[in-house]
Amino acid sequence: MSQEFFIQGNEACAKGALRAGCRFFAGYPITPSTEVAETLARELPKVGGSFVQMEDEIASVGAIIGGSWGGTKSMTATSGPGLSLMQENIGYAFISETPIVIVDVQRGSPSTGQPTMAAQGDMMQARWGSHGDYEPIALSPSSVQEFFDFTIKAFNLAEQFRTPVFVMADEIIGHMREKIVVEDDIEIIPRQMPEDKDNYLPFKNVENGTNPMPAFGEGFNIHVTGLTHDERGYPDTNDPETHNDLVQRLCDKVLNNCDKICSVKSKSCEDADIIIISYGAPVRSAIEAVSVARSEGKKVGYIKLDTPWPFPEEEIKNLSSNASDIIVAEMNLGQMYYEVDRVLPNDVNIHLIGKIGGLMPTPDEILSKINEIGGN
Amino acid sequence: MRTEIRIGGFGGQGVILAGIILGKAASLFDNNEAVQTQSYGPEARGGASKCEVVISDSEVEYPKVQSPDILVAMSNEALIKYIVDLKDEGTLIVDPGTTDIEDVREFIDQHNIKVFNAPATKTANDEIGLKIVANIVMVGAITKVTGIISENAAIESIKDSVPAGTEEKNIKAFKAGYNLI
Secondary structure, eight states, X not given: OOEEEEEEHHHHHHHHHHHHTOOEEEEOOOTTTHHHHHHHHHHGGGGTOEEEEOSSHHHHHHHHHHHHHTTOOEEXXXXXXXXXHHHHHHHHHHHTTOOOEEEEEEEEOSTTOEEEEEOOTTHHHHHHOSSSOOOOEEEOOSSHHHHHHHHHHHHHHHHHHTSOEEEEEEHHHHHOEEEEEEOSOOOOOOOOOOOOSSSOOTTOOOXXXXXXXXXXXXXXXXXXXXXXXXTTXXXXXXXXXXXXXXXXXXXXXXXXXXXXXXXXXXXXXXTOSEEEEXXXXXXXXXXXXXXXXXXXXXXXXXXXXXXXXXOOHHHHHHHTTTOSEEEEEESSSSSHHHHHHHHSOTTSEEXXXXXXXXXXXXXXXXXXXXXXXXXX | OEEEEEXXXXXXXXXXXXXXXXXXXXXXXXXXXXXXXXXXXXXXXXXXXXXXXXXXXXXXXXXXXXXXXXXXXXXXXXXXXXXGGXXXXXXXXXXXXXXXXXXXHHHHHHTTOEEEEOOHHHHIIIIISOXXXXXXXXXXXXXXXXXXXXHHHHHHHHHHHSOTTOHHHHHXXXXXXXXXX
8 A cells, every 4th residue: 555645855855765775874964955864863773774974075975885885775965065075975986886875955056055045056066076087877856756756766776877876856845845655566676796706896897787796794805996996996097998998887887878767757849849948846837837838829848857967868859859949947057058058959049047046937937938939 | 726825923833834734634635736835044933934835636836835825924024024925805814912914904905805813822822721732723713714625634634743642732722723713
């Protein structure tokens, strides 16, 4: 039997983590993500898990990398200022192929900015925040239900691809309350452990499927490092080929599986002249604007990015093949806007509704833009 | 149909819990859809506090209140600050013990606002002996005046939302509020 709850987005996130099998949380509480930590501090001990309040966010990611190599699904939650501090260790998690989940409930920024107000200013930080080349996976929930669902999906993707996964929420979705339905039957991907101790290569290329990952203390001789390494994990920092093979493989394991990872939802795009592209809270306004515009006979549709990263390039190109105008509605001064502009042909007009200040774009603001473009 | 409700008061009066109870009643016990949001300013007890609920028989997309159909004012500051957003012919429920309706008389007359007095604080004090249940008394008054949630859903939602062991007192408070109007 499914269960129903009327809860906050942040509580739904914590519930999703528990359901996904997360048994270790290390973090430094920060508004507007604090309820994720609060809920897990209360609930993790009840299921045999551990919660540690760390000294800062640098240590938080360090701790969950350790937790994950200890064989435990691990997560942290933060907001922009914390995500900034985490970047060094996030790079370490990428190169060491450590499955972890990082939840960012975005607030007004830069710096300490607007702690209690919503924003989506960290999208490029999730993409490029740590130094070097890597391909992150990020999910953006638009409802409390999705914050639950996407947290579980983030853990599954992290295990499947042995990589850090971001859940890029925002203050609106984190703090609002809605009904969620928790089904009995939810797919959970468990940690894949290796068996053969003699021939195990922790960083070898696995074309299809997941390279299994042992837990510390189980008798596998492995070396985990942030340095460029070979398949065994041994540093090999001067050979161009080793570095190229490693970094290319880290990117390819995500890029070659975009069809499995990328997810968009869309409506009324087939005959649309104007398409609204959004993710997170602004999707709610986009959906309402489309339904109003359609009732007035205007050919308008929307695309919702469930996974801003990897950028769902093919899906966007296919869905907007008949559109003359695209409106990107987001709570920053243009981040995913430039990605949309990058992938669509030059004859498509790309417009930005870039709203900062803490509030989401309203349906009326989107409708005015549609009228300004001249939707009919 | 979409109905927007805003409840404003002092921090510490429990206006957030009142909104959660309304939203939960609608979505879990009345089979409607609801979204509850609140202001997260640096308010502490005594400062301004605001809670918003959108209730609809179909999915609620835009989650915020733009122009409330129903305003519940538990402080004079909230009354003066939020009355200007209230829809024409909207419903205003005030606690006369903590607000002065004369401060907004002009707006009420110009916009044909329907006004209901619910002395929640006094009722909580006199009938329950607990000032802190004024918010639940107000939930009773809101339920009766607006019919936005059913009486049964409200009671189930209260039981599901208040600390264990306080259910009886809270339901008594709800009923006192329900019978005020």
